[in-house]
Amino acid sequence: MNPDLPNSPVPEPVSQTGLTSSASYTQSNLAQSATQLAPTFSPLYQQIKALITQSLQSGEWKPGELIPSEVELAVRFKVSQGTVRKAIDELSAENLVVRRQGKGTFVATHHEARAQFRFLRLKPDVGIQQYPNNRFVEVKRIRAPAEIAKLLDIKVGDSVVYIRRVQSFDGVPTILEDLWLPGAIFKGLTADLLNEYKGPMYALFETEFGTHMIRASEQLRAVAADAVAAELLKIDIGSPLLNVERVSYTYGDKPVEFRRGLYLTLNHHYQNELS
Amino acid sequence: MNPDLPNSPVPEPVSQTGLTSSASYTQSNLAQSATQLAPTFSPLYQQIKALITQSLQSGEWKPGELIPSEVELAVRFKVSQGTVRKAIDELSAENLVVRRQGKGTFVATHHEARAQFRFLRLKPDVGIQQYPNNRFVEVKRIRAPAEIAKLLDIKVGDSVVYIRRVQSFDGVPTILEDLWLPGAIFKGLTADLLNEYKGPMYALFETEFGTHMIRASEQLRAVAADAVAAELLKIDIGSPLLNVERVSYTYGDKPVEFRRGLYLTLNHHYQNELS
DNA sequence: TAGTGGTCTAGACCACGCT
DNA sequence: GCGTGGTCTAGACCACTAG
Numbered sequence: 001m002n003p004d005l006p007n008s009p010v011p012e013p014v015s016q017t018g019l020t021s022s023a024s025y026t027q028s029n030l031a032q033s034a035t036q037l038a039p040t041f042s043p044l045y046q047q048i049k050a051l052i053t054q055s056l057q058s059g060e061w062k063p064g065e066l067i068p069s070e071v072e073l074a075v076r077f078k079v080s081q082g083t084v085r086k087a088i089d090e091l092s093a094e095n096l097v098v099r100r101q102g103k104g105t106f107v108a109t110h111h112e113a114r115a116q117f118r119f120l121r122l123k124p125d126v127g128i129q130q131y132p133n134n135r136f137v138e139v140k141r142i143r144a145p146a147e148i149a150k151l152l153d154i155k156v157g158d159s160v161v162y163i164r165r166v167q168s169f170d171g172v173p174t175i176l177e178d179l180w181l182p183g184a185i186f187k188g189l190t191a192d193l194l195n196e197y198k199g200p201m202y203a204l205f206e207t208e209f210g211t212h213m214i215r216a217s218e219q220l221r222a223v224a225a226d227a228v229a230a231e232l233l234k235i236d237i238g239s240p241l242l243n244v245e246r247v248s249y250t251y252g253d254k255p256v257e258f259r260r261g262l263y264l265t266l267n268h269h270y271q272n273e274l275s
Numbered sequence: 276m277n278p279d280l281p282n283s284p285v286p287e288p289v290s291q292t293g294l295t296s297s298a299s300y301t302q303s304n305l306a307q308s309a310t311q312l313a314p315t316f317s318p319l320y321q322q323i324k325a326l327i328t329q330s331l332q333s334g335e336w337k338p339g340e341l342i343p344s345e346v347e348l349a350v351r352f353k354v355s356q357g358t359v360r361k362a363i364d365e366l367s368a369e370n371l372v373v374r375r376q377g378k379g380t381f382v383a384t385h386h387e388a389r390a391q392f393r394f395l396r397l398k399p400d401v402g403i404q405q406y407p408n409n410r411f412v413e414v415k416r417i418r419a420p421a422e423i424a425k426l427l428d429i430k431v432g433d434s435v436v437y438i439r440r441v442q443s444f445d446g447v448p449t450i451l452e453d454l455w456l457p458g459a460i461f462k463g464l465t466a467d468l469l470n471e472y473k474g475p476m477y478a479l480f481e482t483e484f485g486t487h488m489i490r491a492s493e494q495l496r497a498v499a500a501d502a503v504a505a506e507l508l509k510i511d512i513g514s515p516l517l518n519v520e521r522v523s524y525t526y527g528d529k530p531v532e533f534r535r536g537l538y539l540t541l542n543h544h545y546q547n548e549l550s
Numbered sequence: 551t552a553g554t555g556g557t558c559t560a561g562a563c564c565a566c567g568c569t
Numbered sequence: 570g571c572g573t574g575g576t577c578t579a580g581a582c583c584a585c586t587a588g
Contacts, residue, residue, distance in 0.1 A: 041565080043576060069554060080578045085555085095550055101555045102585030119549050220545035222497040222515035222538070240497035240515040246549075263497070270495035272547055274394050274521075275370055316584080318557060344573060355559045360574085376574045377566035 048077055049087035056096060056107060057251035063109035063206050067097065070105075096214060110202040110213065119202070119216055119248075122263055123271045124169065131199075132167035132175065137232065139163050139191040141183055148180045151247055151258045159183030163194070166232050173233045174268060177261040185211055185256060202248075211256055216248040220270065229262050242270060323352055324362035331371060331382060332526035338384035338481050342372065345380075371489060385477040385488070394477070394491055394523075397538055398546045399444065406474075407442035407450065412507065414438050414466040416458055423455045426522055426533045434458030438469070441507050448508045449543060452536040460486055460531060477523075486531055491523040495545065504537050517545060 052073070061067045070088065074081045088105055091097045095118070098106050109115065116131065123129055142162050149156040160180050167175040181189070186209050197204045205211045221243040230237040242263040250256045263270065327348070336342045345363065349356040363380060366372045370393070373381050384390065391406065398404055417437050424431040435455050442450040456464070461484050472479045480486045496518040505512040517538040525531045538545065 045576075071554085082579085083577060086576085099555065102553080102587080104554060121547075121549075214550070216549040218547045218549060220495060220517065220547065221540040222517040223540075224515050238513065240499050242495065242497040242517075265496040265498075272396075272493045272495065273490070274396075274493060275490040320557075357560080358558060361557085374574065375567085377568075377572080379573055
């Protein structure tokens with residue numbers, strides 16, 4: 001399969017010329033594009049995984065689309081199907097792609113039903129999870145304050161889209177959320193666009209702005225409601241609220257959203273599984 | 276290797292001598308399950324995984340111990356090493372075992388350093404995570420109330436161990452926690468034992484009571500401090516606290532602990548990664 | 551029937567930890 | 570040097586989907 005790999009664990013013996021100086025360490029032909037230093041050993045399937053991730057990032061395969069079959073990718077990358085499989089296994093575990101037996105492997109999308117609540121951990125104490133009603137209180141462009149700039153990895157003063165919304169379950173205001181998005185990416189984002197769109201915000205971001213969220217990091221605290229929160233959530237000042245701050249990342253671990261949510265947890269709770 | 280298998284992924288066809296009734300205990304399990312394709316098809320590696328899990332549950336291999344090598348297990352179960360590998364891969368992903376290249380595969384334990392904070396998601400806002408100081412306020416045996424009995428899957432009125440403790444970071448009381456444990460399992464659990472022991476409670480449970488926690492489910496809320504919590508945490512009544520309720524499970528998804536923690540989140544936060 | 555992912559096997563060599 | 574887990578390959582067959 002790879003008759004010209006000097007040192008990879010392929011069946012074929014080395015033979016060939018005296019390239020053995022580099023023999024004890026790394027690479028296959030794959031990594032030659034990147035400058036390769038000695039002690040960085042990376043398994044083949046990790047390199048394949050990186051290449052596939054690049055194709056996802058570059059938009060060669062878009063969310064919801066079918067990617068080439070394992071056999072095709074094996075041919076393209078000149079490795080065995082098993083190696084491609086292991087790479088895709090990890091991408092699947094990280095929710096970057098979704099495998100469907102008999103059909104193929106698809107790029108993950110926030111449009112499909114099973115992803116609707118992927119990042120919303122607030123569940124009702126009784127009954128099943130419903131999709132909330134959205135009311136957008138404010139949408140405007142501002143200059144990034146220092147704190148926001150740092151979290152989004154942009155410059156202080158850069159344009160950011162600021163959004164304030166209230167989410168209700170069964171007509172009960174439950175979440176007050178402030179969001180900050182890099183203005184450079186979310187150019188045409190307006191209140192109208194947000195109001196028209198029904199469904200998860202991340203699905204809209206994906207379709208309208210080509211930005212797919214792949215993971216997020218949250219920090220939770222208990223806080224007391226201030227006057228603004230109290231009014232918007234129709235509760236008393238000082239009521240305990242669950243403060244959830246989130247940074248979301250797209251391909252390449254690039255931060256593209258910061259949000260601060262205040263969750264009313266009288267009839268809901270934040271669910272988390274530890275393992 | 277198996278040139279004559281018509282439709283079963285199992286190596287040996289059942290057959291063989293009639294004297295293998297004992298020897299075929301595991302074997303027949305495997306063959307049988309794999310043979311009844313119609314109603315429930317379970318891959319071989321899943322069956323192997325179940326068998327290994329049984330050995331963990333039965334105590335054949337105890338926390339911290341080395342389990343047989345992949346080759347040995349492959350021989351024992353009469354499957355290929357690759358199949359055993361896939362089974363162990365999943366067990367490793369679920370943190371039931373820990374693989375160490377060059378050494379072997381070990382049963383996971385709460386004693387090792389890397390597991391110290393596995394179930395404690397409260398992190399300091401600045402600095403690195405420290406292990407808290409424990410003060411046990413109360414340890415006693417009570418009759419299980421309905422709510423507790425339901426969560427622990429025991430009968431109302433059964434004996435349960437009730438524990439109240441305060442955990443401090445750098446001398447600052449930060450966590451007030453109530454715990455309920457099935458009395459039948461935690462027989463000799465006393466305040467003295469808890470006070471003597473330094474380190475994670477789950478490590479003590481493992482060593483003293485043979486109960487290893489493998490996963491947990493948490494529900495979070497924001498609440499206001501009542502008089503008792505205020506006094507023990509040295510804060511004002513009504514201060515917002517993060518209420519964390521947890522059910523922990525041992526092998527076989529058996530619930531063996533319920534706890535309710537009140538976290539002071541002025542200088543700490545609950546960290547969670549979404550993916 | 552064809553194509554895809556899913557499972558299983560067998561054998562090779564690599565990286566690591568210990569003796 | 571040896572045994573362990575880790576990587577890679579090759580080929581077979583199974584399960585699922587769709588034309």
